[in-house]
Amino acid sequence: MVTEGTYPFVVGGVSSWCDQLVGGLSDVDWILLPIVGGDTLRKRIFHIPPNVRLMKSLELWSDSRIRTVGARSSSRTRRDDLPGELLRGLLAWDANPATLKDPLLWCRQNPTAIRHSFRASVGWDSFLAALEELRVESVPDAHAMPEMDIPEASELYQTLYWVARCGAMPLPKTDVMHLTAAGWASLPAIAEKADRGTPVLLTEHGLYVREAYLGAMSTNATPGRRFITSRLARGLTRTAYAVADLIAPVTPAHTQWERAFDVNPDKIRTIPNGVRNPDEPTPLPRHDVVVSVGRIDPLKDVHTLLRVAEAVLKERPNTQFLHYGPIGEAQEEYARSVQMVYRSLNLGPRFRFMGSTEEPERALRAADVVLMTSISEGLPMTLLEAMSEARPIVSTGVGGVADVIHGCGLTTQPGDVHGLANAVCTLLEFPDMAEEMGIRGFNRVKRKYTARRHLDAYREALWDVSRLGAPTRAGTAVDRREVVA
Known part of the structure; x- marks a missing residue:
């Protein structure tokens, strides 16, 4: 299993999902490769089950030396066009992801030669030639590349170096690679x-690509950096879709994006998330408590969350808002902006930041309403957990949210402060209706979104994918007993 900035170092829905999957499929031997940013010492948040072997993290933009397990050439080997090949394969609008296969395989076979290829002047020349091709490309559906200064071009060159380093990562022989x-x-x-x-x-x-687009739109970065961020995300997504034998979105809402990237519908299999389901629903506390759970991150739109609280408190001043969740990775600046908005709205003790919790079920059980204001989601574990606790939901209708909570809560458009606040006030004003919605959600989870159904679906998917395994280059079958997940 390959994770990106999540399990086992970061609290969040994807991390909880990973923990549930590897722990629940105890009959599978998992090898875990975390991809993280930088070389900061990271503490494991999650206990690693005995059927999971944790590899050393792949640390992007770090000072770590490249690993050379299985290297078959000396550092004097050089691939002159490597930077240009990677740029064309990832950032060109009409790039074919298949063109990345040869250069990335070369990186794996010649890991110590990557630095030599990028330090050579001919490598920089190949990069500039490919960048010029990108500058003059004319595609009706795409924005033209803005002018880049030397620092921006250098940052892109360094990013391509890390693309090569990722391709060079030595991996053990396994049955399946599972990308999260x-x-x-x-x-x-x-x-x-x-x-x-x-x-x-x-x-x-x-x-991934949509969230990168949203991030690029909301940042104060230069046009050149926004272009690089969005084009790179698009290229990585196209590559992931091309290399995958089976794509398992957590919601059918994702399939329209996947098909827009020309994914064959036959290799898409929706597998919804699942959660533990209590035996019986618990009654609402009826104390006018609104609970939200999520990291402090622009995608969670905590600014809107605070403004919704302000609007609700004007109508129902005794309402208590409790927000659980840590500051997202590299989101310290956004966290400061959240505190500025909080102070400017004079919310005081009626809105409390509770930090991380190891007992989300208990936090949700204290709620009369569970509130989510995200601008991008798939199928949030938090909302399924809220439904499993028979709690009514008010949420933005992003990703698969609207379909899942239909009849179990109320949805609005992202950023709709008035609509979200009105929905919260309605459920607090009519607790019998809110309780009925909560029970409906409890029953829906029990029917469709249990952890057991989810684990059974993934066991079947892993088995189906493992049977697609090809012989090694030498023509001998791989000993298939493990999953890089």
Whole structure:
């Protein structure tokens, strides 16, 4: 299993999902490769089950030396066009992801030569030539590349170096590679598949490319950096879709994006998330408590959450808002902006930041309403957990949310402060209706979204994908007993 900035180091819905999957499928031997940013010492948040072997993290933009397990050449080897090949394969609008197979396989076979290829002047020349091709491309559906200065071009060059480093990552022989996001994880996957024929399963929680687009739109970065961020995310997603033998979105809502990227519908299999379901629903406390759970991150739109609280408190001043969740990785600046909005709205003790919780069920059980204001989601574990506790929901109707909570809560458009606040006030004003919605959600989880159904579906998917495994380059079958997940 290949994770990106989540399990086992970060609290969140995807991490909880990973923990449930590897722990629940105890008959599978998992090898876990976390991809993280930087070389900061990270503490494991989750206990690693005995059927999981944790590899050393792949640390992007770190000072770590490249690993050379299985290297077959000396550092004097050089691939002159490597930077240009990677740029064309990832950032060109009409790039064919298959063109990345040869250069990334070369990186795996010649890991110590990557630095030499990027330090050579001919490598920089190949990059500039490919960048010029990108500058003059004319595509009706795409924005033209803005002018880039030297620092921006240098940052892109360094990013391509890390693309090569990802492709060079040595991996053990396994039955399946399981990617948990359509991003950087696609790079070691395409090299592994080219090298050994290992089949690939991709799970899509949030839509990687859509969230990158949203992030680029909301940032104060230069046009050049926004272009690089959005084009790179698009290229990584196209690569992930191309290398995957089976794509398992958590909601049918994702399939329209996948098909827009020309994914064959036959290799899409929706597998919804699942949660533990209590035996009986618990009654609402009826104390006018609104609970939200999520990291402090722009995608969770905590600014809107605070403004909704302000609007509700004007109508129902005794309402108590409790927000659970840590600051997202590299989101310290956003967290400061959240505190500025909080102070400017004078919410005081009626809105409390509770930090992380190891008992989300208990936190949700204290709620009369569970509130979510995200601008992007897949099928949030928090909402399923709220439904399993028979709690009514008010949420933005992003991703698969609207379909899942239909009849169990109320939805609005992202950023609709008035609509969200009105929905919260309605459920607090009519607790009998709110309780009925909560019970409906409890019963729906019991029918459709249990952990057992989810685990059974993934056991079947892993088995189906493992049977697609090809022989190694030498023509001998891989000993298939493990999953890189």
